[in-house]
Amino acid sequence: MERRNRSVEALNNLKYIDSLDDDFRAESLQGWVEKYLEDSQIEDFDLELNDLNCLSELFYKNINFLKQHRVDMKSAIDNHKKIREFLK
Numbered sequence: 001m002e003r004r005n006r007s008v009e010a011l012n013n014l015k016y017i018d019s020l021d022d023d024f025r026a027e028s029l030q031g032w033v034e035k036y037l038e039d040s041q042i043e044d045f046d047l048e049l050n051d052l053n054c055l056s057e058l059f060y061k062n063i064n065f066l067k068q069h070r071v072d073m074k075s076a077i078d079n080h081k082k083i084r085e086f087l088k
Contacts, residue, residue, distance in 0.1 A: 010032070018058055
């Protein structure tokens with residue numbers, strides 16, 4: 001029962017994180033992974049089929065979000081470097 005409760009908590013937290021703004025979402029996803037996946041694997045989650053489908057959709061949606069966020073942050077850093085060089 002404890003494993004099930006932890007799995008439902010993880011799913012609910014991921015749903016909440018999905019609703020946050022981009023910067024908070026990226027930071028919160030990092031914390032979510034550290035909390036729920038550092039000591040266990042995604043296969044250890046004990047959820048019903050509908051909840052598993054929801055978890056997998058959110059999981060892959062957020063992986064794609066993080067990939068795009070990384071590209072956006074790299075672009076922003078590059079722009080800041082260009083502005084610094086220009087101001088020197």
